[in-house]
Amino acid sequence: MKLYVCTNKIIMKKILFLFATLITTLGFAQSVKLPQPSPSQTIKQNFGLGYIELSYSRPSLKKRGVFREQSELAPMDAIWRTGANGATTLTFSDDVTINNVAIKAGKYGLLSMPGKKEFTIIITKDTTVNQPPLYKQENDVLRYTAPITKIRDEAETFTMQFVNISYETCELQLNWGITQVSLPISTNIKDRVKADVEKSEAGDKPAYAAIALYYYDIAKDYTVALEYISKAAYTGKPSFGTFLLKAKIEKELGDKVSTRTSAMKCIELAKVAQNDDAVRAAKELISKL
Numbered sequence: 001m002k003l004y005v006c007t008n009k010i011i012m013k014k015i016l017f018l019f020a021t022l023i024t025t026l027g028f029a030q031s032v033k034l035p036q037p038s039p040s041q042t043i044k045q046n047f048g049l050g051y052i053e054l055s056y057s058r059p060s061l062k063k064r065g066v067f068r069e070q071s072e073l074a075p076m077d078a079i080w081r082t083g084a085n086g087a088t089t090l091t092f093s094d095d096v097t098i099n100n101v102a103i104k105a106g107k108y109g110l111l112s113m114p115g116k117k118e119f120t121i122i123i124t125k126d127t128t129v130n131q132p133p134l135y136k137q138e139n140d141v142l143r144y145t146a147p148i149t150k151i152r153d154e155a156e157t158f159t160m161q162f163v164n165i166s167y168e169t170c171e172l173q174l175n176w177g178i179t180q181v182s183l184p185i186s187t188n189i190k191d192r193v194k195a196d197v198e199k200s201e202a203g204d205k206p207a208y209a210a211i212a213l214y215y216y217d218i219a220k221d222y223t224v225a226l227e228y229i230s231k232a233a234y235t236g237k238p239s240f241g242t243f244l245l246k247a248k249i250e251k252e253l254g255d256k257v258s259t260r261t262s263a264m265k266c267i268e269l270a271k272v273a274q275n276d277d278a279v280r281a282a283k284e285l286i287s288k289l
Helices: 002-027 190-201 206-216 222-233 240-252 254-275 276-287
Strands: 040-047 050-057 089-091 096-098 099-102 106-114 119-124 138-147 150-161 168-187
Touching: 002 190, 040 168, 050 150, 050 168, 089 206, 099 276, 119 168, 190 206, 206 222, 206 240, 222 240, 240 254, 240 276, 254 276
Parallel strands: none
Antiparallel strands: 040 050, 050 089, 089 106, 096 099, 096 168, 106 119, 119 138, 150 168
């Protein structure tokens, strides 16, 4: 009887030891980090006087159908989160306009509905929609119908990017499979820049070069631009950038002699500064006279 009790105690001790060892092993187990099947991406694009920030996840085709009736990925005529995983969002630092609809600065959700020949792109106040049942049309800020363009090179991974960027306009481009659509976005900077220019003009130390660039590149008033760039060129330390802009303005005014003179001065100063880009730009300007 004593032997039986002793044996039971030994077995129980072994079981407790094994149990404690298992708990300790689990407690120190390392977690396994795996890559995202649909990796997330955030793009911050400078635009106008501010920026647009896009956050989304990027699924891949992996031999699955997309933008078709009952397709596994983004079926036609159904709300799509325009990505994978969480909700896709757009943040505008400044007010913008899309399809003549004014949109205030802020964060919005981006949804879409693929069709046979066009996409319906939706900007919504709800930034949490990651499944079709969560979508509520009453939260729509904008619906834009974008025609579909078929592209030659298939995009395996869903891609969004900002293209055709100017001071006041850009496009958000969507590419997946052989399908491409674009959302045009615009903003108004001219009034704000003009106000800053007028304030600088009236100040004690006008920013001559910046004012000249405004009149050259935005207002397109080359006579006034030349007036200010001439002041910039001969006030303070001469700059190759200033003389390059002066040459461009003089070219627009049809003054070939002055254009060449300013371009040569740009080359001289750029060589000292070891700026090959400015040298090339000035030489190209001279070659077009």
